[in-house]
Amino acid sequence: MKILVIRFSSIGDIVLTTPxxxxxxxxxxxxxxxxxxxxxxxxxxxxxxxxxxxxEYDNSLKKNxxxxxxxxxxxxxxxxxxxxxxxxxxxxxxxxxxxxxxxFKKFLLTTFKINLMPDIHIVDRYFKAVEKLGVTxxxxxxxxxxxxxxxxxxxxxxxxxxxxxxxxxIGGTYKTKILPxxxxxxxxxxxxxxVILLGGPDDVERANEILSKIxxxxxxxxxATQQLINLVGKINLEQSASIVKKAKSVLTNDTGLMHIxxxxxxxxxxxxxxxxxxxxxxxxxxxxxEKCHIVECKDAKCRPCxxxxxxxxxxxxxxxxxxxxxxxxxxxxxx
Numbered sequence: 001m002k003i004l005v006i007r008f009s010s011i012g013d014i015v016l017t018t019p020x021x022x023x024x025x026x027x028x029x030x031x032x033x034x035x036x037x038x039x040x041x042x043x044x045x046x047x048x049x050x051x052x053x054x055x056e057y058d059n060s061l062k063k064n065x066x067x068x069x070x071x072x073x074x075x076x077x078x079x080x081x082x083x084x085x086x087x088x089x090x091x092x093x094x095x096x097x098x099x100x101x102x103x104f105k106k107f108l109l110t111t112f113k114i115n116l117m118p119d120i121h122i123v124d125r126y127f128k129a130v131e132k133l134g135v136t137x138x139x140x141x142x143x144x145x146x147x148x149x150x151x152x153x154x155x156x157x158x159x160x161x162x163x164x165x166x167x168x169x170i171g172g173t174y175k176t177k178i179l180p181x182x183x184x185x186x187x188x189x190x191x192x193x194x195v196i197l198l199g200g201p202d203d204v205e206r207a208n209e210i211l212s213k214i215x216x217x218x219x220x221x222x223x224a225t226q227q228l229i230n231l232v233g234k235i236n237l238e239q240s241a242s243i244v245k246k247a248k249s250v251l252t253n254d255t256g257l258m259h260i261x262x263x264x265x266x267x268x269x270x271x272x273x274x275x276x277x278x279x280x281x282x283x284x285x286x287x288x289x290e291k292c293h294i295v296e297c298k299d300a301k302c303r304p305c306x307x308x309x310x311x312x313x314x315x316x317x318x319x320x321x322x323x324x325x326x327x328x329x330x331x332x333x334x335x
Contacts, residue, residue: 174309
C-alpha cells in the first residue's frame with residue numbers, strides 16, 4: 001500500500017503529525033509512506049525513519065501534482081486541509097480523508113469568548129483522518145529525530161552547564177505569543193541556575209535585549225552572570241533540539257520547540273499569551289501529563305484574541321504576557 005500524507009507547514013504542526021505517520025507505518029503491513037510538505041520544512045520529515053519519500057512544495061503545485069500522479073497512491077491523508085491540499089487531493093482522484101479543523105468553534109472562542117472546543121488535542125483530531133484505514137493512536141507521543149552531525153555535545157558547554165541547565169525558548173512567529181524580554185530577565189534572576197537561550201535568527205534582537213538588561217542589573221552576582229549562554233541564531237534547529245533534549249527543563253512560548261520538547265518527554269513550562277491551550281495545541285504528553293505545566297494570565301479577559309497571533313497587542317496593554325507570574329514560572333522550573 002502506498003499512502004501520501006500532506007502537511008505543508010510549520011515546524012510545530014509538522015512535529016504534531018508524527019504520531020499519525022508512525023502509526024500508519026507500524027499498523028499497516030507493507031506500507032510505503034510519502035509526504036508532501038514545503039521545501040523549507042522538508043528536513044523535518046527527511047530525518048524521520050518512518051517516511052519513505054518526501055516531496056517538496058516550492059510555489060509550484062502543478063509540478064508536484066504531475067509527479068504525484070505517477071506514484072499512483074492508494075490513499076491520501078490530508079493533515080493540512082487548506083486550499084492547496086484540497087487542490088492536490090482533487091487532482092489525484094484517489095480515496096482521501098482529513099480531520100475536523102473546527103474553524104467555526106475557534107472563531108467563536110477567539111471573537112466572542114464562547115468555548116465550544118472539545119477537550120481533544122489536535123493530535124487526536126489528526127487521527128480522525130486515518131480511521132478508515134483502521135489506524136489508531138498508540139499514545140506514545142511525538143517524534144523528533146536528530147541527525148548525528150547535529151547532536152550538540154555537552155562537552156562544548158561550560159562545566160557547570162554539564163551538570164544541568166534549563167533551556168529557554170524565547171522566540172515565536174507572533175509577538176503576542178512571546179514572553180517579553182523583561183519577564184525573561186526577571187525569571188533568570190530569580191531562578192539563578194544555568195540557562196541556555198534558544199531561538200532563530202529573528203530572535204537575535206530579543207536575545208541581545210535580555211543580555212543587555214542582565215548586564216546592567218545590580219541584582220545579579222558576577223557568578224550568576226556566568227550561568228547564561230546565548231545560542232539564539234547561532235545554531236540550527238536540530239542543534240537547538242539537541243540542547244532541548246539534554247535540558248533538565250524547558251521554558252517555552254507556544255511555538256515549534258515546545259512541541260519538540262514534548263517529543264523528548266521533557267518537563268515543560270509552557271507560557272501562553274494571546275492564544276490558549278483550549279485551542280488544542282498544548283504540549284502533547286499523553287502518558288506524562290504531569291510534565292506539562294501551563295502558565296497563563298487568566299485575568300486577561302480579552303484572551304484569546306486570535307488562534308494564531310498578532311505583531312502587536314490589539315489593545316496595546318499586552319496584559320496576557322506582562323502579567324505572567326514569574327514566581328510561578330520559577331517554582332515550576334525548579335520542581
